[in-house]
Amino acid sequence: MVERYYLQLAEAEKAKRPVAYMLVGGNLTEIVRSFGYEVVFPEIVALNCAIKHKSLDNILQAEAQGYGLDVCGYVKNDLGLQSLGGDTPFGHIPKPDLLVCSFSGCYVYIKWWEALAETLGAPLFNFDVPYQRTEKPLKEDVEYMVAQLWDFIHLLEKQTGRSFDMAELKRVLERSRRAEELWVQYLDAGRNVPSPIEAYFEAVFYMFPINVLRGTEEAVRFYETVNQEVKVRLKEGNYPVPEEKVRLVVEGVPPYTNYRTFWDFFRKWGAVSVAATYPKVGGLFDLGFVHDPARPLESIAEYSLGAYVNQSWPLRRELIKKYVHDFQADAVLIHGIKSCRSFTAGQGDLRDWLIHETGTPTLYLESDHEDPRYFAPAQIKNRMDAFFESLEQRKSTAAAGAAAVSGVRVS
Amino acid sequence: MKAAAGIDVGSTTAKCVILRDGELLGKSLNPVGVNIVRDAEEALRLALVDARLDRSEVAFVTGTGYGRYKIAFGQLTVTEISCHARGAHFLFPRTRLVIDIGGQDTKAIRVNERGEVADFAMNDKCAAGTGRFLDVCAGALGYDVAEIGPLSLEARHPVKVTSTCTVFAESEVTSHVSRGKDPKDILAGLHASIANRSLSLLQRVGIEPEVTFTGGVSRNEGMVRALSGRLRMPINVSPLSQYMGAIGAALAGADRLRGGTAS
Amino acid sequence: MITCGLDLGSGVVKGALIEDGRKILNTASRPTRGNPSSAGQQVLEDLAEAENLVPGDLAYLCTTGFGRYMFPNRQLQVSDITSSAKGASFLRPGTRHVLDIGAQSSRAIRISPTGKVLKFKMNEKCAAGAGRFVERCSKYLQVPMEDMSARALSAQKPKLISSVCAVLAETEIINNVAEEVPLPDILMGVYLSLAQRAYSLMRYVGIESEITLVGGLVHSEAMVRAVGDTVHMGVNAQSEGHYAAAIGAALLGHQRALRLSGPAGVRN
Amino acid sequence: MTLLQIHENRGSARVAAPNEEPSVPTMNLSSDLKEVRATRDLAQALKLTMELIQDSSFPTARAWVAGGGHAAAFFPVYTPQEIAHALGLLPVSLRGGGEDLEITHADAALGSFLCSISKSTLELAITGKLDPFGAFVFPYICDVSRNLEGIFSRLRPNAVTHMLHLPQNFTSASSVPFLVAEYGRLVEKLERLAGQRLSKDALADSLQVYNRRRALLADLAALRRSEPWKLAATELNLLERLGDLVPPEVQMPVLERALREVKERQRPKRDAVRVILVGPFCEQPTHDLLSLIEEAGCYVVGDELSMLHRWMGDVPVSGDPLENLARAYIRSPVDIGVRATPMPKGVSIVARAKEAEAQGVLFLTAKFCEPALEDVVLYRKGLDDHKIPYLHLEFEEKSTSYEQSRLQIETFVESVLFD
Numbered sequence A: 001m002v003e004r005y006y007l008q009l010a011e012a013e014k015a016k017r018p019v020a021y022m023l024v025g026g027n028l029t030e031i032v033r034s035f036g037y038e039v040v041f042p043e044i045v046a047l048n049c050a051i052k053h054k055s056l057d058n059i060l061q062a063e064a065q066g067y068g069l070d071v072c073g074y075v076k077n078d079l080g081l082q083s084l085g086g087d088t089p090f091g092h093i094p095k096p097d098l099l100v101c102s103f104s105g106c107y108v109y110i111k112w113w114e115a116l117a118e119t120l121g122a123p124l125f126n127f128d129v130p131y132q133r134t135e136k137p138l139k140e141d142v143e144y145m146v147a148q149l150w151d152f153i154h155l156l157e158k159q160t161g162r163s164f165d166m167a168e169l170k171r172v173l174e175r176s177r178r179a180e181e182l183w184v185q186y187l188d189a190g191r192n193v194p195s196p197i198e199a200y201f202e203a204v205f206y207m208f209p210i211n212v213l214r215g216t217e218e219a220v221r222f223y224e225t226v227n228q229e230v231k232v233r234l235k236e237g238n239y240p241v242p243e244e245k246v247r248l249v250v251e252g253v254p255p256y257t258n259y260r261t262f263w264d265f266f267r268k269w270g271a272v273s274v275a276a277t278y279p280k281v282g283g284l285f286d287l288g289f290v291h292d293p294a295r296p297l298e299s300i301a302e303y304s305l306g307a308y309v310n311q312s313w314p315l316r317r318e319l320i321k322k323y324v325h326d327f328q329a330d331a332v333l334i335h336g337i338k339s340c341r342s343f344t345a346g347q348g349d350l351r352d353w354l355i356h357e358t359g360t361p362t363l364y365l366e367s368d369h370e371d372p373r374y375f376a377p378a379q380i381k382n383r384m385d386a387f388f389e390s391l392e393q394r395k396s397t398a399a400a401g402a403a404a405v406s407g408v409r410v411s
Numbered sequence B: 001m002k003a004a005a006g007i008d009v010g011s012t013t014a015k016c017v018i019l020r021d022g023e024l025l026g027k028s029l030n031p032v033g034v035n036i037v038r039d040a041e042e043a044l045r046l047a048l049v050d051a052r053l054d055r056s057e058v059a060f061v062t063g064t065g066y067g068r069y070k071i072a073f074g075q076l077t078v079t080e081i082s083c084h085a086r087g088a089h090f091l092f093p094r095t096r097l098v099i100d101i102g103g104q105d106t107k108a109i110r111v112n113e114r115g116e117v118a119d120f121a122m123n124d125k126c127a128a129g130t131g132r133f134l135d136v137c138a139g140a141l142g143y144d145v146a147e148i149g150p151l152s153l154e155a156r157h158p159v160k161v162t163s164t165c166t167v168f169a170e171s172e173v174t175s176h177v178s179r180g181k182d183p184k185d186i187l188a189g190l191h192a193s194i195a196n197r198s199l200s201l202l203q204r205v206g207i208e209p210e211v212t213f214t215g216g217v218s219r220n221e222g223m224v225r226a227l228s229g230r231l232r233m234p235i236n237v238s239p240l241s242q243y244m245g246a247i248g249a250a251l252a253g254a255d256r257l258r259g260g261t262a263s
Numbered sequence C: 001m002i003t004c005g006l007d008l009g010s011g012v013v014k015g016a017l018i019e020d021g022r023k024i025l026n027t028a029s030r031p032t033r034g035n036p037s038s039a040g041q042q043v044l045e046d047l048a049e050a051e052n053l054v055p056g057d058l059a060y061l062c063t064t065g066f067g068r069y070m071f072p073n074r075q076l077q078v079s080d081i082t083s084s085a086k087g088a089s090f091l092r093p094g095t096r097h098v099l100d101i102g103a104q105s106s107r108a109i110r111i112s113p114t115g116k117v118l119k120f121k122m123n124e125k126c127a128a129g130a131g132r133f134v135e136r137c138s139k140y141l142q143v144p145m146e147d148m149s150a151r152a153l154s155a156q157k158p159k160l161i162s163s164v165c166a167v168l169a170e171t172e173i174i175n176n177v178a179e180e181v182p183l184p185d186i187l188m189g190v191y192l193s194l195a196q197r198a199y200s201l202m203r204y205v206g207i208e209s210e211i212t213l214v215g216g217l218v219h220s221e222a223m224v225r226a227v228g229d230t231v232h233m234g235v236n237a238q239s240e241g242h243y244a245a246a247i248g249a250a251l252l253g254h255q256r257a258l259r260l261s262g263p264a265g266v267r268n
Numbered sequence D: 001m002t003l004l005q006i007h008e009n010r011g012s013a014r015v016a017a018p019n020e021e022p023s024v025p026t027m028n029l030s031s032d033l034k035e036v037r038a039t040r041d042l043a044q045a046l047k048l049t050m051e052l053i054q055d056s057s058f059p060t061a062r063a064w065v066a067g068g069g070h071a072a073a074f075f076p077v078y079t080p081q082e083i084a085h086a087l088g089l090l091p092v093s094l095r096g097g098g099e100d101l102e103i104t105h106a107d108a109a110l111g112s113f114l115c116s117i118s119k120s121t122l123e124l125a126i127t128g129k130l131d132p133f134g135a136f137v138f139p140y141i142c143d144v145s146r147n148l149e150g151i152f153s154r155l156r157p158n159a160v161t162h163m164l165h166l167p168q169n170f171t172s173a174s175s176v177p178f179l180v181a182e183y184g185r186l187v188e189k190l191e192r193l194a195g196q197r198l199s200k201d202a203l204a205d206s207l208q209v210y211n212r213r214r215a216l217l218a219d220l221a222a223l224r225r226s227e228p229w230k231l232a233a234t235e236l237n238l239l240e241r242l243g244d245l246v247p248p249e250v251q252m253p254v255l256e257r258a259l260r261e262v263k264e265r266q267r268p269k270r271d272a273v274r275v276i277l278v279g280p281f282c283e284q285p286t287h288d289l290l291s292l293i294e295e296a297g298c299y300v301v302g303d304e305l306s307m308l309h310r311w312m313g314d315v316p317v318s319g320d321p322l323e324n325l326a327r328a329y330i331r332s333p334v335d336i337g338v339r340a341t342p343m344p345k346g347v348s349i350v351a352r353a354k355e356a357e358a359q360g361v362l363f364l365t366a367k368f369c370e371p372a373l374e375d376v377v378l379y380r381k382g383l384d385d386h387k388i389p390y391l392h393l394e395f396e397e398k399s400t401s402y403e404q405s406r407l408q409i410e411t412f413v414e415s416v417l418f419d
């Protein structure tokens, strides 16, 4: 499916169909597609580059242009790739005709799209999404966003010469809604003990349609198939790790450059993720939100507000706690990303809170999502081994030690 | 009961201890070179010599440390985090916090009353603030690592060392020397800077008495004082503290022996 | 008119005597050994002796290098980036790109046809990118400094070092030894890794044509080859390149002396 | 104590103030402090400011609170401090912990790859230095500042904390109403702390006070731009930073005196390179680094330090003051890393350099400050196209050795001056 998507992009380029660049968090796929645009998500291109071990070249190219060591790896991958011409192992990435910046949860989005606009010269629309600090969206926020959406629609009409078709948008949203409900059904399977799904490593692959192909029949069919498969797994007792020993809630962006290696570390310990926050960067559908064709623009606004990184820390903390409880997890794994402050700044505090205020064993690991130079396998493995060892050990309480051999006290 | 050996192959040194019923029969310490497998074997051999035991009398060998996967002749591998916790708790049963500073990394380990790891944190990818940092700086000042701790205690006006990087610290040290600073004052500054970095690591897991200091750097008295001063509490240090990982490993092996799981 | 440039480096103090801003009379060097000013004094004495100079012969003394402020008897001090650029341009007229790899740091410099600095970038974050790293490798791999380059050149499949940290790189190298990577491959890997770091500095300032290598590592053929292989373009390295900064300082001193005796404006 | 010295000095420093003597909206500062002798000159005022800045226990806020008032702390870069002022709160700008603060706790909560100001601000909070403040406001200038608010809300559950969402859409007609609503949320929280409602008149008065202060600072900046040898970068910075810690009514007489005194100064003009400093809009470089820049041969003729105090020009006073304040933000032409701007960066930087008649641009960015790092690339392109020389340096709060920076600045200066 991913392959087909990149093929489609290449075709769009050939056929000179317009291309819009968008960010995953709080994206406006439905509206943009209803105007006939193909959509490129540079974040997804970046993670695909990383999985294929192609990100470092792009990053070095961006660093040569002056992007510092500490700039988000996605940004560097994208801008490096753009300046190298846009060829990836999975196809050519067309240049944008329109840049849509949904500012939902990461300030880097603003800077990144600004840079794209300036270097590629495409028109830029900043969709300002207020940071979510309350459980329910505020009226003023939604009004502000709906007003911006109308501005956006007018811009699209001007760009494409087409007029906006509300009925079509509603139909698209209806398909989105169906896919979203199926996706939540999939995620909920993690509540089973043992879990038939891998809610992090596997879900990261499965989140592609919910982010990229939302609003298409293809996405709906995809999740139908997936859920069918989950049913079969449950029936046959075919689980992602044969012997589930540790149930984890995972927070943070994965180290895509070493995705397999990282995953294997978990499997070795019989650890399976039963819930994770990262697959919800596109939206927290599992909290009960789905697009609503009856309130098209309002529900798009609410969707954008609800992207995971757009949640304030108090909301994020509570969500993770809820996952631990609802999915009967034993521990939390936090994966910090060196070059992503949006997700990462404050994860140490989260760790502290989980351990000391909720009593949940929590492991904090750090590397990078795009930059292989920051993935230190020996260190990561060491920490992981120690963590799972101690979990195991605490489960089978060992007898305390004998008398001291020797010792002095210094003051 | 038969004896159990623990071998801790670290980044700088390989340590081995042989225990029987909680009694230390023999130990060894030798530098790690380029051939880790051989160094591990050598560590065991030396410890056997020290214990006057025959290889056949050791029923269980546990490996730990960065090189643990290279110890092909062992029955079990455990991370040094669990081992330091185990060892520290064995020697100082009221230990709740272990700080291990070795050649290449620093670990803060919180342990529960049973000596199990409750939480831990390690320094980031950087070699700053580790034993290597002290080795390099000692070299730059022309001292042996064993000398710098006591010397640092004689400082009167400790200088401030800001460089967190091991390599740049070296040049900072040289520049202090060229400005005529007393080496003792520079050393005190270096120790203070490591103590501070360690404190921030300890903070991550939560500071709770008693604190036990392990790893090679705990042999450095200046470091012990600096850390204890920064923590404002006494710290446990054992003459065996560099062997703590190996002791923990041997104890883990002894558990298995008792449990009859040894093959 | 004779002018002198003194480059008080962190590893080596280098001196150059220049006549009329045109001809190199002589050069000399001494290890810094933590005391730049006394090493500098010695270099100066060495030069005076070699050229039979008497007090008063020296029209102008300009210092450069990290110890440039530590030498009291100077008339002017300039940064070693400025002086290296000037010196390189003198040694290799027309060169536009200078790469300076010294003991503690590497710098990529883009210069004008007259040797003026247009843009530069130096490694800041990590110490793994300079000559001191080679010295350390020589120490723990127990290969004498003199032999490092020659041994490296016989490499078949150089083994690159991925660690960005000079200290952790050591561990990595030790691991490579343990895994029985042939010594020449490890050594060449060290040079290539240095070259790669230098390359990213060069890309920042922008390079299009031949590079002139200066600093202590010009002596190392392996380094020259590694830079060439990494940047895929000509590398010009001559052993005087080690004195580029000292030469540049002497040249700038000469310019300054002319200006002082002439009618031109005065800085300061 | 130092605050009062400056305060006491107010009367003598005033030059032809148009209105009546500005009244400091105090719960009043305890009267025994008032006996402290007045400062005599600008140098003295600068010295006192330096002491105030270096005292990480926030003496002015403590004095204010001891006098029965409440103080509110604001993270950089821009926050509507007029609102706090109008409510009788003491607005204080957080500027990190300076070079002497040891960070031991904050690393653990925040993470390793972050700017100093975020860590030191948290460290101050953890170690109790921020106890006098009843409110903390963090604007959405970047992800770090935003997330910091979340940590503060856990750390200081009894204080008011607010993450202020500053809009990034400057073209929509709905941006102003949104910002008014957003300010409204802040107003509500600050009212809770102040124990009183915000009156429109009070806010309008505060707008006026802040307008005057901005005008004074603009005059000083203009003076420095035309005769940089008369006013050092460090001096102007101190004058601005005084306003981080004391009410504008206390700061303004000092500014007025400075303006008068600086004009009269007789100082030799050096052969230095005119530069603008771009990048230090949030975390502030140390005093030593700023003086190093001038020592190494530059004149700073424009900078982004203390942006808060000069963000916008004149905010209209008539009409709805909250709306005026919101509108002024939306319309502000400021090009800075922490807000989207319509003008391409490459164009704006060249315009800024030309306007300041600068010979070069010094990018001085806080280590790990992503907004600044990302802008530099676009700025560089513009400067390259126009052959304007520049240099990029990164700084941290904590570094005692500036050798690397000195080397680079000197090279830069030499490359502009020598041929």
Ligand SMILES: Nc1ncnc2c1ncn2[C@@H]1O[C@H](COP(=O)(O)OP(=O)(O)O)[C@@H](O)[C@H]1O
Binding pocket: B009, B010, B011, B012, B013, B014, B065, B101, B102, B103, B104, B105, B130, B131, B132, B134, B135, B145, B146, B147, B149, B215, B216, B217, B218, B219, B220, B221, B242
């Ligand atoms: N006698 C001593 N006095 C002070 N420090 C010492 C002494 N012996 C070893 N060390 C320090 O201990 C470090 C090695 O510690 P160790 O725990 O053995 O490291 P690792 O387990 O990583 O090999 C050395 O880097 C050195 O700084």
Ligand SMILES: Nc1ncnc2c1ncn2[C@@H]1O[C@H](COP(=O)(O)OP(=O)(O)O)[C@@H](O)[C@H]1O
Binding pocket: C008, C009, C010, C011, C012, C013, C065, C101, C102, C103, C104, C105, C130, C131, C132, C134, C135, C145, C214, C215, C216, C217, C219, C220, C242
């Ligand atoms: N003859 C030589 N052969 C090989 N390398 C050398 C030689 N002389 C110096 N070097 C290398 O050059 C470095 C010193 O370079 P230099 O440019 O003099 O540094 P600095 O100016 O910082 O003192 C040393 O670290 C060493 O690695």
Ligand code: SF4
Binding pocket: A072, A073, A074, A075, A105, A106, A107, A108, A109, A253, A309, A339, A340, A341, A342, A343, A369
């Ligand atoms: S959320 Fe993180 S990874 Fe994504 S764009 Fe922002 S900084 Fe980069």
Ligand code: SF4
Binding pocket: B125, B126, B127, B128, B164, B165, B166, B167, B168, C125, C126, C127, C128, C164, C165, C166, C167, C168
């Ligand atoms: S060279 Fe220094 S700064 Fe770099 S990673 Fe190593 S110790 Fe850290």
Ligand code: SF4
Binding pocket: D115, D116, D117, D118, D141, D142, D143, D144, D145, D282, D283, D338, D366, D368, D369, D370, D371, D372
């Ligand atoms: S210094 Fe930069 S990254 Fe840090 S809080 Fe300020 S704007 Fe954000």
